[in-house]
Amino acid sequence: AQTVTQSQPEMSVQEAETVTLSCTYDTSESDYYLFWYKQPPSRQMILVIRQEAYKQQNATENRFSVNFQKAAKSFSLKISDSQLGDAAMYFCAYRSATRPNTGTASKLTFGTGTRLQVTL
Amino acid sequence: DGGITQSPKYLFRKEGQNVTLSCEQNLNHDAMYWYRQDPGQGLRLIYYSQIVNDFQKGDIAEGYSVSREKKESFPLTVTSAQKNPTAFYLCASSTVSWSGANVLTFGAGSRLTVL
Numbered sequence: 001a002q003t004v005t006q007s008q009p010e011m012s013v014q015e016a017e018t019v020t021l022s023c024t025y026d027t028s029e030s031d032y033y034l035f036w037y038k039q040p041p042s043r044q045m046i047l048v049i050r051q052e053a054y055k056q057q058n059a060t061e062n063r064f065s066v067n068f069q070k071a072a073k074s075f076s077l078k079i080s081d082s083q084l085g086d087a088a089m090y091f092c093a094y095r096s097a098t099r100p101n102t103g104t105a106s107k108l109t110f111g112t113g114t115r116l117q118v119t120l
Numbered sequence: 121d122g123g124i125t126q127s128p129k130y131l132f133r134k135e136g137q138n139v140t141l142s143c144e145q146n147l148n149h150d151a152m153y154w155y156r157q158d159p160g161q162g163l164r165l166i167y168y169s170q171i172v173n174d175f176q177k178g179d180i181a182e183g184y185s186v187s188r189e190k191k192e193s194f195p196l197t198v199t200s201a202q203k204n205p206t207a208f209y210l211c212a213s214s215t216v217s218w219s220g221a222n223v224l225t226f227g228a229g230s231r232l233t234v235l
Binding site: 006 | 208210222
């Protein structure tokens, strides 16, 4: 079974600075997807960024980027120019890329989350 | 607007009672999921369904039941057999395609408290 580990329960960053959230995972599969989700105080889960394991290029979405190290099974999230609205819980998640009819294609395995505080 | 509606937002239950959480989506997604969120444990999958009239157990299905009679609806029943039901419950949906672009869209969640 796959596992996802987020070793930083809490992080803090000053507004306009850069912060990196860590995520490692364990899998024997070669094809999979990785995600970062944000959960603000409203508790609505929002997709931040997605990475396909077969792509070597790191995904980027505006101020959010990832450092995907497949051999090291590491998937960190970098937030640049941090804003007060970035304060939230951030969850790293893994999903196998097997076919849907196996019954496992769309199941996500989540890490325990990192609470990010943004200070003035 | 397309999205997922969960109700009720807050629910209180006495021990020994069953309770049903509603989840409705108008995104035309084939797959729907129920996750449970506890402090310090992230999200854990309870049940999921990839097609109407079919569903599969997730990692923590004991004490829960679901039905999928309509594509749009995936209610979760928390039964009296669930030993520790107080938690935050999240419903999600996604497309099901081989391309792998099955990004989950989440509802706003339901908070269940057992008194």
